[in-house]
Structure formats: C-alpha cells, structure tokens
Amino acid sequence: MITLSINGKDHEFNDDGDMPLLWALRDILKYTGTKYGCGKGLCGACTVHVDGQPIRSCVMPVSAIAKQKITTIEGLSENGDHVVQQAWQTLNVPQCGYCQSGQIMSAVALLERNAKPNDQEIEQAMSGNICRCGTYQRIKEAIHHAADLATEVKGS
Amino acid sequence: MKQIENVSRRGFLKKLGISSTALVIGVQLPSMLTIPKALAGVVGSDKFAPNVYVQIGIDNIVSIVVHRSEMGQGIRTSIPMIVADELGADWQQIAVVQGLGDKKYGSQNTDGSRSVRRFYQPLREAGASARMMLQQAAADQWQVDVSETTALNNNIVHEKSGRSLSFGSLVNAASKLKVPERSSLILKAKKDFNFIGKSDVALVDGEKFVTGATTYGFDVELPGMQYAVIARPPVLGAKVKSFNSEAAKAIAGVIAVVQLPDLEEPAVFKPLGGVAVIAKNTWAAMKGREALAIQWHESEHQSYNSDSYKKALAASCDNPEKVLRSKGSVTKALAEAKQVITASYYVPELIHVPMEPPAAAAHYHDGIFDIWACTQTPQSAQGTVAQITGVAAENVNINVTLLGGGFGRKSKPDFIVEAAILSKQLNVPIKVMWSREDEIQNGYYHAVSYQKLVAGIDDNNQVTAWQHHVAEPPIGSTFSKGADLIGSEADLGLIDMPYDIANVSCAVGKAPAHTRIGWMRSVTNINHVFAVSSFVDELAQAKGLDSKDNLIAMLGTDRKIDFSNENANYGNYGETLSKFPVDTARMKAVIEKVSAMAKWGRTLPKGRGLGIAMHRSFVSYVACIVEVSTNSDGKIKVEDVWLAVDCGLAVNPERIRSQMEGAAIFGLSLTFFSELTAKNGVIEQSNFDGYQVARIADAPTTHVEIIDSDAPPGGIGEPGVPPIAPAICNAIFNATGKRYRELPLKQYGIV
Numbered sequence A: 001m002i003t004l005s006i007n008g009k010d011h012e013f014n015d016d017g018d019m020p021l022l023w024a025l026r027d028i029l030k031y032t033g034t035k036y037g038c039g040k041g042l043c044g045a046c047t048v049h050v051d052g053q054p055i056r057s058c059v060m061p062v063s064a065i066a067k068q069k070i071t072t073i074e075g076l077s078e079n080g081d082h083v084v085q086q087a088w089q090t091l092n093v094p095q096c097g098y099c100q101s102g103q104i105m106s107a108v109a110l111l112e113r114n115a116k117p118n119d120q121e122i123e124q125a126m127s128g129n130i131c132r133c134g135t136y137q138r139i140k141e142a143i144h145h146a147a148d149l150a151t152e153v154k155g156s
Numbered sequence B: 001m002k003q004i005e006n007v008s009r010r011g012f013l014k015k016l017g018i019s020s021t022a023l024v025i026g027v028q029l030p031s032m033l034t035i036p037k038a039l040a041g042v043v044g045s046d047k048f049a050p051n052v053y054v055q056i057g058i059d060n061i062v063s064i065v066v067h068r069s070e071m072g073q074g075i076r077t078s079i080p081m082i083v084a085d086e087l088g089a090d091w092q093q094i095a096v097v098q099g100l101g102d103k104k105y106g107s108q109n110t111d112g113s114r115s116v117r118r119f120y121q122p123l124r125e126a127g128a129s130a131r132m133m134l135q136q137a138a139a140d141q142w143q144v145d146v147s148e149t150t151a152l153n154n155n156i157v158h159e160k161s162g163r164s165l166s167f168g169s170l171v172n173a174a175s176k177l178k179v180p181e182r183s184s185l186i187l188k189a190k191k192d193f194n195f196i197g198k199s200d201v202a203l204v205d206g207e208k209f210v211t212g213a214t215t216y217g218f219d220v221e222l223p224g225m226q227y228a229v230i231a232r233p234p235v236l237g238a239k240v241k242s243f244n245s246e247a248a249k250a251i252a253g254v255i256a257v258v259q260l261p262d263l264e265e266p267a268v269f270k271p272l273g274g275v276a277v278i279a280k281n282t283w284a285a286m287k288g289r290e291a292l293a294i295q296w297h298e299s300e301h302q303s304y305n306s307d308s309y310k311k312a313l314a315a316s317c318d319n320p321e322k323v324l325r326s327k328g329s330v331t332k333a334l335a336e337a338k339q340v341i342t343a344s345y346y347v348p349e350l351i352h353v354p355m356e357p358p359a360a361a362a363h364y365h366d367g368i369f370d371i372w373a374c375t376q377t378p379q380s381a382q383g384t385v386a387q388i389t390g391v392a393a394e395n396v397n398i399n400v401t402l403l404g405g406g407f408g409r410k411s412k413p414d415f416i417v418e419a420a421i422l423s424k425q426l427n428v429p430i431k432v433m434w435s436r437e438d439e440i441q442n443g444y445y446h447a448v449s450y451q452k453l454v455a456g457i458d459d460n461n462q463v464t465a466w467q468h469h470v471a472e473p474p475i476g477s478t479f480s481k482g483a484d485l486i487g488s489e490a491d492l493g494l495i496d497m498p499y500d501i502a503n504v505s506c507a508v509g510k511a512p513a514h515t516r517i518g519w520m521r522s523v524t525n526i527n528h529v530f531a532v533s534s535f536v537d538e539l540a541q542a543k544g545l546d547s548k549d550n551l552i553a554m555l556g557t558d559r560k561i562d563f564s565n566e567n568a569n570y571g572n573y574g575e576t577l578s579k580f581p582v583d584t585a586r587m588k589a590v591i592e593k594v595s596a597m598a599k600w601g602r603t604l605p606k607g608r609g610l611g612i613a614m615h616r617s618f619v620s621y622v623a624c625i626v627e628v629s630t631n632s633d634g635k636i637k638v639e640d641v642w643l644a645v646d647c648g649l650a651v652n653p654e655r656i657r658s659q660m661e662g663a664a665i666f667g668l669s670l671t672f673f674s675e676l677t678a679k680n681g682v683i684e685q686s687n688f689d690g691y692q693v694a695r696i697a698d699a700p701t702t703h704v705e706i707i708d709s710d711a712p713p714g715g716i717g718e719p720g721v722p723p724i725a726p727a728i729c730n731a732i733f734n735a736t737g738k739r740y741r742e743l744p745l746k747q748y749g750i751v
C-alpha cells in the first residue's frame, strides 16, 4: 500500500506501483482536473506539483512519489482565487481549456521561484506545455499580470 | 422555417431536469438527416433552420440551452449573449444548459464555422419572443399598453409609473399566452445591444477552466464504469489475423478482451475494428493492449508511401481529370504572354491533434444508451450508434461534454460507436479513450496535396492567364470507396480565386485515398490558399510591384463575383450569394485595414520581412500581414501577425480575437512543423515528438482588428487559418529572397 498526499489529504493507493500518477489521480482517486495529452512527457497537460516542483504526472510512477506532497489544480486554492487563476480569468486565457490546468500549474511553479519573470524566462518555463488552441500570447500576458497581482497583494 | 411555438409540455423538460412550470420557448424545426452526407461539414447542403430554447423559472433564473458544442470557440458564451440580449436578461441570473443530441434543435453539427452564422437570427427571435410574452403578461397585469413596457435585467419595467415585475413572477401568466407570430417580433436595434458586440462578457466556463472543475469527454466517470483502449489496424482496412487474449488478461486489472468487427470500407463513421482491452483503469488497459501481440492481415492500402505518392500527385496535376472553372482561353493567353510564371506547391498530410484525444463513455441499460462524449455532432453520433447497434435513435441519448479542442476530428463519431458496441456487449458502462498515438495514427486526415500553377503576364504587365491544377485525395473517399476526385473541396480556395484575370482554368487530378480523409479546421482552404496567395506574391515580384499594391490591383474593380459566369459550381459555404456575396470591395477593405495596422511600406531592419495574404472563407474576409526576423543562424521567427477581419456583425468580439490568435498559431504550426508521412500504409509519426506543433517560444504577438459591419454574421472559427501560411512564406521571401513552396519549413533547417 502506498499513501499519497494530495492537496493536503492522504489517500491509500493499493494498485500497481508502476502506474503513472496521472492515472492514479484520474481513474482511482477521481481528481480529473489533471489531463492526459500525450502520456510521454511531451505536452505538459498532466503537470502537477510534487513538493512544489512541476512534474509530468504521466511519466511519474506512483511508487516514486510516496510520502511527497502532491498538489493538483483542484488544490491550488480554496476558492479558485490564486493570483494565477485570477489573472487567467481576467485575460480570458482559455479557449477549449483542456491544456490550462497544466499551463496554470507550470505558471505557478515558475512564479514561485521567479516572482518577476521576463518573456524569455516565461518561454523557457512554459515550453513543455502545448496549447493546440494557441493561447500562448495570453498565457504570457497572464503570467506578467499574475506577477503584478502578487506584488500588489504582498505590498498591501 | 416554421412558426415559433410554445413547447412547455414537451418531454425534453424531464431530460433537462427543468420543472414544467418553466416558460419554454422553442423554434420548431423540420427534421434533418441524422447522419450527414459527405462534406456536410464543409458546404452546408443542409438547409435546416436553427433553433434555441429559453426557459425562465419562477426562481427568476433564465436557462438558455446551448445546442452547439463548445470546443474553445466560446459558443457557450456567445449563444447566451445573443439570447440574453434580446430577452433583456440579467447575465448574473442565467443558467447555461448543454442540449442533448436531438433533431428538434436543428443542426448541431458544430463545424464549418456555422454556429453564429446560422443561428444568430433564430436565437434573437427566440429571445425576443420570450421577452414579448413577458411584456404582455406584465402589461395585462398593469392594464397598460404593452408598448409602454421594456425588459431590463430580468425585469419587465413600466417606466411611466416606475413599476417593475421580475421575469420569474410573470412565468405563469406568460406561459398561458400565445407565442407571437414571427412576423410580429420586434428585435432590438443595434445601438441598444447590451451583450452583442461587447467585449467585456466573461466566459461562461471561465472559473471552471481554471479550477479543473470542467468535464471533458476524457473525464466522464460513471458508477461501475470500466476503461477501454483499442488496438486498431495500423493500415486502413487491415483485418485482425491473431492476438493473444490470454496474455492481455494476465495483466492485473484487465477484465475483458473483445474483438471488434472488421471495417468494411467505406469507412464513413464506423469504428476501424481491432481489439479492445477493458480494464479497471486506463493504465491496466494500456498495458493489456501492449500484451496483445496482434498480427494483422495485409491491406491494399499498404501500397501507400508518401515519397512515391507525392510523385504520383505531381503527375496527376499534369494530367487533370476535370476542369472546375474556366473562362477564356488560358492556352492562347499563355502563348501570347510576355512572361510565363510557373510554380508547384506541396502541403503534406496533416492531423488535428486536439489536446484532448477522442473519448466517449457509454452505458447501455434497459434498451437505452446513455452516452457522454466530446462530440462536435451529437446527432450523427446518435444516428450512427443507432444504425450500427440496432437501437432506435430515440433511445440513444448523447450528452455533449466540453471538448478539449475539436478542429473537425470530433465531428466523426467513430469513437462513440466503439464505446456503444462495448457497453452493449459487456453490459457495463464503458469509457473508450484514444491515446495520442491512436489519434495520430488512426485519424481522419487532412489530405496531402500537390498543386501546379501557371500564369501569363502580358506586355502591359497584366496577368492575363491563370491555371491552377490540384491533386489531393478527396473527403468523398471516406464515404464512397474508391472516390479519387475532390468535389466541394474545390470551393475552398480553388475555384473561388477572386483575382480579376481574363483567362482562367482550375482543374483537378485523380488522387486515390489510402487513409480516412476528413476535414480539419478550414479544410482545403489551407492548401489552396497557401498556393494561390504565395503565387500571387510571386506574380508581384515578376511584375516588379509591391505585394500589397499587386493584391489590390489584381482584385480589379469593386464587384460581387458570381463564379457561375465562369462555368464554376460554387457552393459559397451553403449560403446564397445575395445574403453573402463574394465582394471584392470588402476584400480590399481588409487589405487596407491590415496594411494600416502593420504600417505596410515602412523601412524594416536588416533580416526582417513583411508578407501579406488575404482570403475569404466561411463567408468572412481575413487579411493577414506577418513580420518575420532571421537570426545569424538563418533561423526564422514569426514576430508579429496582424489580422483584419470582416465577419459581418461581430457578436462576441472578444472570442473573435481569441479565435484569430489561435488561428495564427494553428497556421504557424502547419507552416513550420507539422507533417505526417506514410510508410507501407502506416503513419510514421505517433506523438508530439514526431508530429510537432508550435510551442510558446514560437508564438508571435497577434494583433486583431474587426471591421465594423452590419452585414449578417459570418464564420470565425476557421477563416483566420488560410492566410497564415502564405503570409509567413511571403514574409520570408521579403526578408531573405528565398521562396519556399513546400511545407513544413522545418525540412529546410530554417525554423
């Protein structure tokens, strides 16, 4: 048995330890906010945080992350009001929305290690996340906007 | 279209979970075919009137049924905007209800950029009709003339006396009234719109998108549901020879292995066949599939090799089978020309890669199918499931989830039929999920194309001859085995070439299909406009003219083109030419607009270039200017894209902009990176490593302006795509002097 700590809650996992975290989250524990896009670490749709680091859950076996703290899109904030979520809504970033959980998780991880990223740093940090709908321009703007919001919050 | 009628006692209320005390307004429609015929997604041969339902509860909540599929275009916001505006509804008191697949809604086939184009008027009428009944109910109660009342924020107001009544309080009285005649409906004036044309309306699903609370096809969970993946034939039409069921079942979590019926072509929307592995979870199903060790019989389509196929297409262009547009004598004009310019263009086979691959969950019970799927076309899903499983269509309930992108892939319901077959056979709820590899290797493909163009320029530097030959496998082959000549695809950028040239010939050559050919965002406009708009730019250079000046000059005098005068049978996206003319003045206006936006003609730094292209598709006009830069390694970057759009009246400008931004990326992806190749009938690419699309660092800044217009609304989801590729290649020529005529550009090492 493996204990998975997801969004601050412990879950017992009794299945194949080789199962990628993505399917454990989605199929077994019903956290469906984390998406499948490629299963090979190529698209970023499945991005979650493990101990604060963004990882591709489709290529991360459950056995490798027991005891670490997993955060999914559902656990990012209580009321959907994380600055990144706010910025995303203000700028109407999503089109189909499918890639956006992964985009947001990557963006949050970026802002946590770099409060004021420039365009190039954004491009680097977000290069693993594909958006087929083509929302990249707004993602960039929203990350800048979230950085500003975060500064305002801290400053006030 | 028939009269709007009060349908408050109809059975669908139960399905929607809406109480029958709600006031329900609907538009009654003629029935439609449940399975669209070939190309229904491209040229609307369907003349089915649109419809919408409005329900107002005594709790004052206005429920608006969205009967079209949301795949990123924002239709779940735009439809409510139209209805709510005419109704005088309060945006905060609206509930958006996704309509089940049902013919009573009219066409639900969400492709061909038609949702607003076809439904704007009926949606307004449905809103206005509900509003007028509420007004009448209030006027009756107050004993005043109805013309003294107005609707505002879910209230009917009598300004004179300062009285007001909420919609909810009027529901019972309004329900008893006769629905107004369509001819008596009073629609709002444009200046009075609250939502239509406004850019500040938040996305209906905005909060759910950012919290992960959305449900896509992949996300559907049903009690007791089992998870399935399917091993499908690597070559179209290959039948299963053998497989190791026991090995798959030996994988922990695998529950069953089911062989599906082999495909008999034409493919239509039938499942491809193969072997399904059903398990307790997706991972077990995938591992089980790997263990199957399937052997396949040979298929005639294993003769398909992209290299030799390309040569065959080129040869076919030299020997066209059918002339689709002709005017004057191209042969004579070419013989007399001072300069003859020729060029060939190639666009490879492409695939949609929506971020969410196809997925469907089906539950067969008590003779009924309850199905949830990310489908663009719930009615053809319903019809196809009924046809293949033998369950009556009215017992097939198709619930439309959100779509994680569609781009045309999800208007083919083969994946839904797979789930239905398995659930019926195994008697449990089954979710079928396509892996990325499945999506890329077993798709409905955008046709590979070869095109040869010839033009003659006379002594006066005028283009006097235009010859355009195309060979590409037709969408018709998916519906009629062996079809090898395109049909309505020719309407998309080939025979609607708008330049004013005295001698014109457009012809097509044979091209047999070896994969399922389908439609992908803007369809053959992609290939044809890449060729036409690149070639027009080459003609500018041959004539020694500025690219933009040449475009304007070649469009000739302002006129509305009727291609039937040139022996062409042009479908105009299923619309009449009187309502949606092919108007060269509007073409010029978007060209002038985009030129102003991009400051065309300015001096550029070294290594920079500007390129321009314009095209009318889905009855909307889009002109595009691209600025590229080259770095010291000779790599090209698209820096900026400017798009001027005339789509008639702009209902949801904010989503129009986002569709244009997305179109720029979609066009950039296929210009720079995307290519499928076949070897012995098998698609060689399988995931985003082999089949590349644009990533964030590739993304330009896209600037969009929408022409203010009172013309009827045109399409928006697709028209942004076609001009992108030629504008990029024209810009590269402008920057480097090199002309690229084959996509994708990654083969040249410049991206």
Ligand code: FES
Pocket: A035, A036, A037, A038, A039, A040, A041, A042, A043, A044, A045, A046, A047, A056, A057, A058, A059
């Ligand atoms: S699904 Fe994990 S990176 Fe694509």
Ligand code: FES
Pocket: A094, A095, A096, A097, A098, A099, A100, A130, A131, A132, A133, A134, A135, B072, B355, B404, B405
């Ligand atoms: S919003 Fe659709 S894939 Fe990104």
